Amino acid sequence: HKDRSDESAKAHVNSLQAAVLGLLALLLGFTFLMAVSRFDTRKSFVVEEANAIGTTFLRSQLLPPEQRRTAKELLRAHVSAPLAFYAAGVDLARLEEANGKAALIERQLWVLARDAATQDPRSVETGLFVESLNSVIDLREKRQVAFENHVPEAVLYLLLVVSVVSFALLGYSCGITQRRRFAANAIFALLIVFVLTMILDIDRPRRGLVTVSQESLIRLQATLEHDVR
Secondary structure, X not given: OOOOOOHHHHHHHHHHHHHHHHHHHHHHHHHHHHHHHHHHHHHHHHHHHHHHHXXXXXXXXXXXXXXXXXXXXHHHHHHHHHHHHHHOOOOHHHHHHHHHHHHHHHHHHHHHHHHHHHHOOOOHHHHHHXXXXXXXXXXXXXXXXXXXXXXXXXXXXXXXXXXXXXXXXXXXXXXXXXXXXXXXXXXXXXXXXXXXXXXXXXXXXXXXXXXXXXXXXXXXXXXXXXXXX
């Protein structure tokens, strides 16, 4: 193709290359933003879940004595369920076990709250406990959905196709101009691969280097273990 290429053909290829590279940059930025947004959502749910369990634990002190001790023991056990969920990775058996344990504890807590409310239907303290317990139950489903919410695969496939086309046009442009520019092109390719890898890593929190910190839940677990009242 070099022998049949004049300056206008080279200019046309260069303009196409610039357009496709611009499209690639736009898609990379858009996809990276989607992945980071989902990652931030997962982090926020960790904090929200820790706060909800901590609030429920504090409000359990307002329950009648016969329910108070049981509620505290169940809430201490409940903290380990989300930690087990995050630590399960892609092991489906461990994920199901963690979710099953959390659901069982929540049912037991709800029965306890129902009994307390039956004893004194007008109790404001019991109402506060039920309100915070409801938040704990809701957040488990939100956390589950957040971890299953990824960048759509169609977007990733489109990004991959545009990347391949960009590299092809780059190589074609080097061919018709007889200037390879190996170092610059290799660095460009490595940067694109690195960004794509980082997007996939952020978007898949159960594997890879970038993970969702569980420090809020770990601190809460330590706090509840030391509360012996």
